[in-house]
Amino acid sequence: MSTVSISHAPHLSTLYSQHHGWLYGWLRGKLGNAGDAADLAQDTFVRLMGKREAAPLREPRGYLATIARGLLIDRYRRQALEQAYLEALARQPEPHTISAETQAIIIETLLAVDRLLERLGTRTRAVFLLAQIEELSYVEISARLGVSLPTVKKHLVRAYTECLVLAAT
Structure with missing residues (x-):
């Protein structure tokens, strides 16, 4: 060894x-x-x-x-x-x-978003995707996931904070 x-x-x-x-x-x-x-x-x-x-x-x-x-x-x-x-x-x-440069920027951005979603954790990621992709309201997300409204808000704050950190880099 x-x-x-x-x-x-x-x-x-x-x-x-x-x-x-x-x-x-x-x-x-x-x-x-x-x-x-x-x-x-x-x-x-x-x-x-x-x-x-x-x-x-x-x-x-x-x-x-x-x-x-x-x-x-x-x-x-x-x-x-x-x-x-x-x-x-x-x-x-x-x-x-689309220029090769623009394609590269888009792909790098998608990779950064993918890495961000991986870091969020299961529930935060689910809340974030329901809000952003399915455009559900906080109340609808709360009902769908069976969690309280404050929990939905807490997870969205965390997800948006991560997005701001990503945007700042």
Whole structure:
């Protein structure tokens, strides 16, 4: 069992040289694409470089795989959002020409909203979506979810606060 500390560049270099090939192969098996596997392997080590913790790694491959899995999930989520956006765009009555830059901004915004919704928690997310998507009143949301009116208000305040934080960044 090798132990590697990620607090200093020499340790990261050792971690990279000892485990990059394995990680690349593991990702290639998951993705079936050498280029994407190479990109995600690099992204994994870039993510690792941003960590400030100095705790030794008892299972470096497990740790790397955990980071890589998170990046894979982000990648699949981004692809799903992009696909949904492109499908919605294709359903528009008149073809709209949107620049690649505008598309990238829209997709990044959708990803930010998706991350925000994930952070809200189940009930807050449900209250927020009922208010915003279904345009239900506080009373209707209260009845649908079987919660009190003050609870609905509390959850909406939390959701709107998160939206303001997102808008400020």
